[in-house]
Amino acid sequence: MSIKKKLGIYSTATQESQASRTAESLGFGDTQLRSIAPFVFERIVQTENPRGGGQNLQYYLPFRVSGILDLALVKHVDAIHPEELLFLDTETTGLSRGTGTFPFLVGLACLRGKTLITRQLLLTSPAGETAFLEAIQQEIRRHSFLVTYNGKSFDIPLLATRLILQRDRLAAPVYHFDLLHILRRLFPHRRLASYRQGDLERELLNVTREGDLSGAQIPQIYFDYVKYGTDTGMERIIEHNHLDLLGMVFLFLEAVRVYTEKDTSRSTLRSGIARLLARNHRYAEALDLASEISQIKNDLSREKNFLYRDALFRAWLERKNGEYTKAATSFLEISERCECPYSRLALVRILVHKLKKPDEALVHTRILMRLTRSDEEREELAKREQRLIKKSRSL
Numbered sequence: 001m002s003i004k005k006k007l008g009i010y011s012t013a014t015q016e017s018q019a020s021r022t023a024e025s026l027g028f029g030d031t032q033l034r035s036i037a038p039f040v041f042e043r044i045v046q047t048e049n050p051r052g053g054g055q056n057l058q059y060y061l062p063f064r065v066s067g068i069l070d071l072a073l074v075k076h077v078d079a080i081h082p083e084e085l086l087f088l089d090t091e092t093t094g095l096s097r098g099t100g101t102f103p104f105l106v107g108l109a110c111l112r113g114k115t116l117i118t119r120q121l122l123l124t125s126p127a128g129e130t131a132f133l134e135a136i137q138q139e140i141r142r143h144s145f146l147v148t149y150n151g152k153s154f155d156i157p158l159l160a161t162r163l164i165l166q167r168d169r170l171a172a173p174v175y176h177f178d179l180l181h182i183l184r185r186l187f188p189h190r191r192l193a194s195y196r197q198g199d200l201e202r203e204l205l206n207v208t209r210e211g212d213l214s215g216a217q218i219p220q221i222y223f224d225y226v227k228y229g230t231d232t233g234m235e236r237i238i239e240h241n242h243l244d245l246l247g248m249v250f251l252f253l254e255a256v257r258v259y260t261e262k263d264t265s266r267s268t269l270r271s272g273i274a275r276l277l278a279r280n281h282r283y284a285e286a287l288d289l290a291s292e293i294s295q296i297k298n299d300l301s302r303e304k305n306f307l308y309r310d311a312l313f314r315a316w317l318e319r320k321n322g323e324y325t326k327a328a329t330s331f332l333e334i335s336e337r338c339e340c341p342y343s344r345l346a347l348v349r350i351l352v353h354k355l356k357k358p359d360e361a362l363v364h365t366r367i368l369m370r371l372t373r374s375d376e377e378r379e380e381l382a383k384r385e386q387r388l389i390k391k392s393r394s395l
Contacts, residue, residue, distance in 0.1 A: 028235035039128025052250025053205030086143035
């Protein structure tokens with residue numbers, strides 16, 4: 001069934017309703033939109049120094065957007081000016097990316113000094129989709145960098161699909177920053193209950209949306225409006241989209257600030273920041289943070305304070321930073337506490353190649369031989385044992 005038939009556009013009542021939507025303006029409660037093309041309306045809001053949670057925009061100014069390059073693990077990109085960023089969020093007729101799903105409301109936001117400009121484009125009939133998509137394309141072309149939340153998996157592929165059906169191609173930004181991926185790096189290993197945008201807003205911005213529309217309700221409200229001309233919450237959809245944009249902007253700014261300032265006031269962030277620093281080859285800074293979160297605890301009453309992954313990461317950083325004696329101590333403690341063969345093998349390698357202690361390496365190699373159940377690994381360890389015996393004798 002075609003989209004137009006599904007939406008009931010061929011009924012007489014709906015044709016009359018659709019014709020009325022080619023007017024110069026459209027209103028939903030206090031929300032007013034103006035026509036920019038048949039069946040396409042826009043709403044532009046300029047907010048001076050908006051507030052996101054406990055802080056306003058001026059709190060983050062001036063800020064170094066270059067921090068986002070480290071967060072996104074991007075190399076060889078020139079400096080970014082805040083006004084080059086375009087934030088994008090879509091409201092759609094479903095959650096699939098098939099041809100039966102299309103965006104009907106697209107929110108776009110950009111920064112101009114300490115003013116946030118949001119532009120929302122509303123499509124009231126598939127008949128206006130060409131003009132609707134072209135308006136989005138023009139906005140993307142004006143900016144070099146795109147910011148979305150889960151846009152790499154959903155919003156952008158969906159827009160690309162709709163443009164292909166119009167025999168067009170999506171304008172490609174210099175780089176697309178997906179905040180979902182960035183925030184997962186800041187909060188690794190399931191440190192949060194979920195990575196929904198609302199949950200991150202509560203965690204990072206201390207924002208709880210009161211009375212916000214559920215995403216599951218949005219498609220039906222839109223279908224009721226398009227098919228029957230019945231408005232059961234279009235104003236709430238537009239406000240929901242506006243809140244998504246505002247939240248995205250402040251999540252972006254807070255992520256950059258937290259990483260740039262290495263703000264570890266939230267314990268859930270320390271591991272993520274340390275790992276990001278390491279992935280950007282800033283090992284000494286990463287080790288400073290890792291040392292705070294991964295102390296080995298021998299006191300069984302404090303068992304819950306020990307995190308194997310963090311302790312292993314700290315030992316790896318000590319080795320990477322050239323602190324071989326500390327790394328050997330850390331790998332030994334991990335191997336004994338967790339019965340971890342990987343840590344004991346790392347210890348053996350440090351003892352042999354960095355600390356020149358083949359006798360101690362031989363002791364731990366023999367422990368590994370007793371613990372391993374694999375014939376292949378035991379054979380490799382036996383060869384290592386023979387090499388270490390020869391080294392010990394030559395000293």
